[in-house]
Amino acid sequence: MAIATQTPAEKLVVKKTSHTSTFARVSRYVVARLLVLFATVVVGIYLTIMIANMGGYVDQIMRGEIRDRVTQSIAANPSMRQMEPAVRRQLIEDRIAQEEDRLGLDIPIAIRNFRYLSNALTLNLGRAINMTSDSGSKQVRLILLERLPATLLLMGISQLFLFFSSIFLALNLSRRYGNFWDKVVVALSPTSAVPPWFYGIFLILIFAALLKVLPFGGMVDSPPPANPFDYSLSVLKHLILPALSLVLSSFFLSIYNYRTFFLIYSSEDYVEMAKAKGLPARDVERRYILRPTLPNIITNFALLIITLWTGATITETVFLWPGLGRTSYQAIGLHDIPIIVGSAIIYAYLLAMTVFLLDFIYALVDPRVKVGR
Amino acid sequence: MLYYPSAIVGLLVVFLLVFTAIYAMIKIPYNEAIRLWRGGEEVWYQNPKFAPPAWFNLFSSKKYSESFAVKTSDGSMTREVTPGAQGTSTMSIAYTFDFSYDYYPQELILYFTSSYEEKQPFISAEWLTPDGRKIRLVNMALSQKQTYRFSQDEKLKTRLRTEEVIPYLFSDPETGALVKGEYQLLITGAAFEPDADINVEFVSHGQVYGLAGTDQARRDLVVPLLWGAPIALAFGLIASLGTSVLTMVIAALGTWYGGWIDELIQRITEINLVLPFLSILIMIGTFYSRSIWVILGATILLSIFTGAIKSYRSIFVQVKESLYIEAARAYGASSPRIVFLYLIPRMIPLLIPGLVSSVPAFVFLEASLAVLGLGDPVLPTWGKIIEDANSNGALYRGYYYWILEPATLLMITGLGFAMLGFALDRIFNPKLRDV
Numbered sequence: 107m108a109i110a111t112q113t114p115a116e117k118l119v120v121k122k123t124s125h126t127s128t129f130a131r132v133s134r135y136v137v138a139r140l141l142v143l144f145a146t147v148v149v150g151i152y153l154t155i156m157i158a159n160m161g162g163y164v165d166q167i168m169r170g171e172i173r174d175r176v177t178q179s180i181a182a183n184p185s186m187r188q189m190e191p192a193v194r195r196q197l198i199e200d201r202i203a204q205e206e207d208r209l210g211l212d213i214p215i216a217i218r219n220f221r222y223l224s225n226a227l228t229l230n231l232g233r234a235i236n237m238t239s240d241s242g243s244k245q246v247r248l249i250l251l252e253r254l255p256a257t258l259l260l261m262g263i264s265q266l267f268l269f270f271s272s273i274f275l276a277l278n279l280s281r282r283y284g285n286f287w288d289k290v291v292v293a294l295s296p297t298s299a300v301p302p303w304f305y306g307i308f309l310i311l312i313f314a315a316l317l318k319v320l321p322f323g324g325m326v327d328s329p330p331p332a333n334p335f336d337y338s339l340s341v342l343k344h345l346i347l348p349a350l351s352l353v354l355s356s357f358f359l360s361i362y363n364y365r366t367f368f369l370i371y372s373s374e375d376y377v378e379m380a381k382a383k384g385l386p387a388r389d390v391e392r393r394y395i396l397r398p399t400l401p402n403i404i405t406n407f408a409l410l411i412i413t414l415w416t417g418a419t420i421t422e423t424v425f426l427w428p429g430l431g432r433t434s435y436q437a438i439g440l441h442d443i444p445i446i447v448g449s450a451i452i453y454a455y456l457l458a459m460t461v462f463l464l465d466f467i468y469a470l471v472d473p474r475v476k477v478g479r
Numbered sequence: 480m481l482y483y484p485s486a487i488v489g490l491l492v493v494f495l496l497v498f499t500a501i502y503a504m505i506k507i508p509y510n511e512a513i514r515l516w517r518g519g520e521e522v523w524y525q526n527p528k529f530a531p532p533a534w535f536n537l538f539s540s541k542k543y544s545e546s547f548a549v550k551t552s553d554g555s556m557t558r559e560v561t562p563g564a565q566g567t568s569t570m571s572i573a574y575t576f577d578f579s580y581d582y583y584p585q586e587l588i589l590y591f592t593s594s595y596e597e598k599q600p601f602i603s604a605e606w607l608t609p610d611g612r613k614i615r616l617v618n619m620a621l622s623q624k625q626t627y628r629f630s631q632d633e634k635l636k637t638r639l640r641t642e643e644v645i646p647y648l649f650s651d652p653e654t655g656a657l658v659k660g661e662y663q664l665l666i667t668g669a670a671f672e673p674d675a676d677i678n679v680e681f682v683s684h685g686q687v688y689g690l691a692g693t694d695q696a697r698r699d700l701v702v703p704l705l706w707g708a709p710i711a712l713a714f715g716l717i718a719s720l721g722t723s724v725l726t727m728v729i730a731a732l733g734t735w736y737g738g739w740i741d742e743l744i745q746r747i748t749e750i751n752l753v754l755p756f757l758s759i760l761i762m763i764g765t766f767y768s769r770s771i772w773v774i775l776g777a778t779i780l781l782s783i784f785t786g787a788i789k790s791y792r793s794i795f796v797q798v799k800e801s802l803y804i805e806a807a808r809a810y811g812a813s814s815p816r817i818v819f820l821y822l823i824p825r826m827i828p829l830l831i832p833g834l835v836s837s838v839p840a841f842v843f844l845e846a847s848l849a850v851l852g853l854g855d856p857v858l859p860t861w862g863k864i865i866e867d868a869n870s871n872g873a874l875y876r877g878y879y880y881w882i883l884e885p886a887t888l889l890m891i892t893g894l895g896f897a898m899l900g901f902a903l904d905r906i907f908n909p910k911l912r913d914v
Contacts, residue, residue, distance in 0.1 A: 146746070150753030157759055164766055293485070296897030299839035300890060301847060307865070307874075307882060315874045322875065419757055420847050424869075435851065438761045446758060454753040 139465065143458040147451075148227065154450045155222045158443045165211055167441055168235070172209075176201045209235065222447060229455075231448040236440040237433075246448040250430065256325060257417040257429035260345065264352035265410050268360060273403065276364030277391060283369060291361050298359030303420040306351035310424075313347060320347055323426035348425040352418060367402070371395050400471045408460045408467075415456055416449075486902030492895025500709035507702060515702045516859040523697035527585045527684035529871075531880045532692040532700075543686035544580035550590075550680035558679075566673035572666040574681055579659045583645050585684040587629040589666075592678045593621045598671040605667075606648055609660025614639070614648065621668075621677065692880050694864070695871045703859030704884055710860050711842045711892055714775060718841035721779040723834045729783065730791035731822045734799055735814060744788065751784040760844075764853030771855040774848060778841065787833070791826065798825055828907040836900030839893035846889055861885035 159165070180186050180198055189197070206212050213221070225232055231246035239249040279288045313320040320343060321327070327340045371377070377394045396403075417431030426432075430449060437445035468475045507515070515522060525548040536542050549555040551572055560570045593600050604616040604627075617632060619625075629635070630644045641647045650657050668677045691700035733744040763777050798804065799822070807817050848854060849862025850869065868874075868881040 142749075146749045147753060150750045153750070154754060154759070157762055167766075296485070296894055296901055299836075299843070299893040299897035301843045303847065303850065304843065304886065304889070307869075307886060310874055311879060311882065315877065315879070416755070419761075420850060423851060434755075434758055435761060438758065438765050441766070446762070450755050450758065453755060457753060 139462060143462055147454045147458050148223070150454050151226055151447070151451055152219065152223050155219050155226070155443070155447055158446045159215060159219065164441050164443065165215065168209065169206065169211060172202055172205045172211075176205060222443070226447050226451040229451070231451075232444050234437075234444050235442045237437060237442050237445060246444045249433065249445060250448060250452070253428060253430045253433045256427060257422070257431065258414055259341075260348055260352070260422070260427055260429055261414045261417060263345065264349040265413060267349075268353050268356060269407060269410055272357065272360040272364055276361050276368055277395075279361065279365045280368035280372060280395075281387065281391075283365065288365070291358055291365065294358040295362040298356050300355060301420065302352045302355035302418060303424045305354045306348060306421055306424045309347045309351050309354075320344075323424070325428055344427075348418075348421055348427055351425075352421060367399060368395055371399055374398075398472075401468050401475075404467055404471065405464060408464055412453070412456050412460060416453055483902040483905065485898040486906070489895050489897075489899025489902060492891055493899060496708055496712055496892060496895070499705065500712050503705035504709055507705065512702060512706045512859060513857060516698065516706070517857070518698070519696065523693075523699070524588075524590075525682050526693045526697040526699060527686070527688055528693060528695060528697050529876075529878055529881075530585075530684075530686060530688035530693045531878070532690055532884075533687045534690070535687050535880075541581040542579070543582050544578070544584045544683070546584075546683055546685035546688045547576070548680065548682045549574055551678045552680075556679065556681060566671075568670050568675070570668045570670070570677060572668065572677075572679055573663060575661055575663045577660070578649065578662050580686075581657065582686050583649050583657070585645075585686065587645060587648075588682045588684070589627040589629075590680040590682065591621050591625040591627070592680075593623060593625075593670075593676060595670065595672050595675040598675070600668055600670040600675050600677050602666055602668040602677065605665040607663040607665060608648070609658055609662065610651065612652075691884055694867055694881060700864065700881070700884060703864050704861070704888065706859045707861035707864070707885065707888065708892075710771070710858055711845065711889070714771065714845045715838040715842040715892075715896070718775055718778050718782070718844075719834050719837040722782040723787070723830055723837065725779070725783045726785075726787050727791055727823060727826055727830055728818075730788045731795055731818050731826075733788075734792055734795035735818050735822065741792075744784070744792075748784040748788055751781065754781065756781055760848060761851065761853060764848060764851075769853055769856055771845070771858055771860075774845075774853075774855075778844065791829075794826065794829070795822060798822060832900050832904035832907055834900075835896055835903055838896040838900075842889065842892055842896075861889050 177198055180194065180201070186194060186197070203212070210218055210221070231250070233244045234246050234249055237249060238244050239252045241248070241252070243249070275291075279285075279291060282288070310322055314322045323344075325341060325344050326337065327344075331337045331340055372395050374394075377390060380390045380394050415430070417429045417434075419431035419435050421427070422429045422432035423435055434446060434449050436442075437449075503512075525546070527546050530546065531543070533545055536545075551558040556572060556574045558570055558572045560568055562568045589604065591602070599620040599622065601618070601620050603618040606614040606616055608614070615638075616629070616635060617627060619627070629648070632644065635644055636642060639647050646657075649662075664681060666679060670677060689699055689701060691704050693699055729744060733741040759781065760774060760777060764774060767773065804817060804821060807821055812821070845854070845860065846862030846865065849860055849866050852866060852870075854860055854863045854866060862885070864885040865882055868878065868885075871878075871881075873879070873881040
């Protein structure tokens with residue numbers, strides 16, 4: 107996240123005496139920045155593809171699987187049982203070659219990696235090797251799109267709630283820091299060392315196993331209720347525990363961080379000045395504390411949007427939530443490189459785009475910052 | 480430091496963990512721990528499956544039967560040998576035990592080992608209940624090694640007219656109520672050769688076992704719970720130490736030498752951001768190796784070039800301009816000397832809290848990978864216990880102890896380090912102390 111968390115101060119512009127117009131400066135900056143970001147994405151994705159292929163190890167696994175499958179299907183076919191052994195062997199070899207050709211296994215890895223790369227970069231995600239979407243399609247795009255709503259629902263609700271509630275509570279705490287609730291939050295902030303799936307296990311234990319009020323996992327009851335109202339009610343019921351565990355695991359640390367951040371800004375002289383002028387507390391907060399912290403808050407929000415895409419792999423696995431995180435975990439287990447690369451490239455593009463846009467947003471919200479130097 | 484209660488608690492936890500780790504390594508040496516953890520039925524046959532710890536009885540008004548195992552070879556089961564004519568001998572083996580629980584044992588088993596030349600020895604076993612009934616269990620000829628499971632003896636089932644042998648043996652046939660008191664197992668053996676011998680081991684699989692209970696493979700959970708401590712500590716500490724020290728050294732070198740080295744480090748950091756960290760670890764685990772050391776190496780490599788390198792860099796840039804560095808340059812100190820003796824030591828107050836605070840993340844990372852089924856296949860770790868429990872449906876089936884024990888230990892470890900890290904941060908960086 108370092109690209110994004112550069113403090114705006116680093117981009118502070120020293121008034122230059124050059125005669126270049128704003129437009130030329132901005133466009134030069136835009137081009138340079140885009141090039142650097144694109145190069146970053148390319149290298150990052152190439153590395154991911156290389157790791158996903160593990161120097162051809164995955165190919166061996168896939169070759170073995172193909173050989174197994176073809177041999178079995180021919181052995182099981184009664185009409186082919188009468189053939190001469192030599193003819194049949196030839197047939198098997200032909201089928202294997204055909205299948206390997208279909209999956210592109212006959213091309214050297216280095217070249218294939220580049221083909222994967224160019225396909226990935228053009229968002230031509232291709233077809234999955236082993237996985238299918240619930241509607242039966244092998245298109246990576248469709249598989250990912252099918253899982254997207256589940257992840258957006260879970261991550262969206264939990265992360266947005268976390269974001270807004272922690273800013274709101276942190277503002278309240280910073281107003282009267284040192285009181286009981288402030289101390290509670292500070293004392294509880296180490297609880298965020300524990301990852302969400304871990305809280306998930308405890309929540310399942312309490313609410314599903316002991317109290318039997320909420321389901322163990324999944325997204326809807328089975329069979330799914332027919333009418334839309336019951337359906338959404340059922341989804342909501344299944345959503346509570348995973349969302350709660352995601353919120354719980356970063357709640358206190360998030361409040362603590364914002365609170366410390368607001369406190370630093372509220373000890374500035376101009377805040378004291380505003381208070382001395384007798385401005386109402388609400389105005390002081392809005393104009394003198396929130397305003398200068400806006401770039402950081404926006405950065406955090408942008409990063410939050412990206413996490414919506416990645417999902418929460420382990421939490422989704424523990425709760426059997428059919429989202430993107432669990433899909434990429436399943437894809438790895440099934441050696442399904444197109445899906446792994448597909449979700450990696452979308453993440454990379456989103457991140458690069460966010461980083462790029464943030465520069466401009468900083469310039470919009472903070473008059474001290476100018477785009478490009 | 481003593482002004483911070485969280486520091487004291489954190490320190491206590493860390494000391495306790497270190498102590499546990501050392502104790503585990505002395506009590507159960509590495510090879511023994513692996514043998515026990517990887518051991519199957521031949522190592523753990525004496526234990527029940529899915530048994531909660533024995534101290535459950537302290538909190539329950541109804542008592543669960545505890546497991547025991549006795550054998551003639553070490554004298555815990557009495558054996559009297561009476562020599563007969565022509566080299567034959569008869570022996571009577573007995574074991575009396577007090578049964579005062581409210582639940583039946585899972586299973587009763589007899590393991591016979593006998594030695595003979597040609598003629599197989601013969602035994603008959605009887606069951607004496609406190610209310611004076613005598614139940615004939617089995618008559619059979621013994622081979623070298625023979626196992627007799629009470630609940631699976633079809634003949635006995637027919638003879639007793641019941642499907643559930645164990646409950647029958649422990650209850651009143653009229654009312655079906657459980658009978659408490661002294662039970663006795665009597666085995667009479669006959670050997671027909673001068674050197675023939677019979678040894679018996681009597682095993683009762685109770686409903687509870689030991690200090691920590693057992694899992695699906697009858698393993699005593701004490702072993703992985705104890706050994707989880709050194710492994711978690713080693714993984715967490717090596718990963719956080721490696722990551723933070725390498726990050727700092729690389730940031731210092733980049734800042735000091737500047738130019739293309741600095742540029743390169745910045746670019747690598749940005750590329751590393753694009754890489755999906757967890758996916759790559761899962762891929763390495765699935766495709767390449769599940770060894771904890773490979774995963775550890777990959778974790779460190781992927782964690783070096785993160786946001787931390789940028790924040791270190793921005794501080795180094797300031798330190799680089801300070802007077803004492805200029806003085807060092809003036810007297811002709813070499814670049815490595817300045818980097819390693821003047822720049823880096825200056826940052827140690829920042830390094831230590833960060834290092835301690837990042838330990839829990841790595842400890843939980845190991846557990847997370849284990850929960851995804853990518854834990855080290857050889858080593859007993861806390862994460863592996865949770866994974867075993869999860870894949871055996873421990874939460875559905877009510878074996879809460881199985882998940883709660885490792886989870887509590889993980890939680891205590893994580894919170895301990897986190898609290899210590901928080902306190903250290905405030906101690907080393909007094910600026911934070913006011914807010």
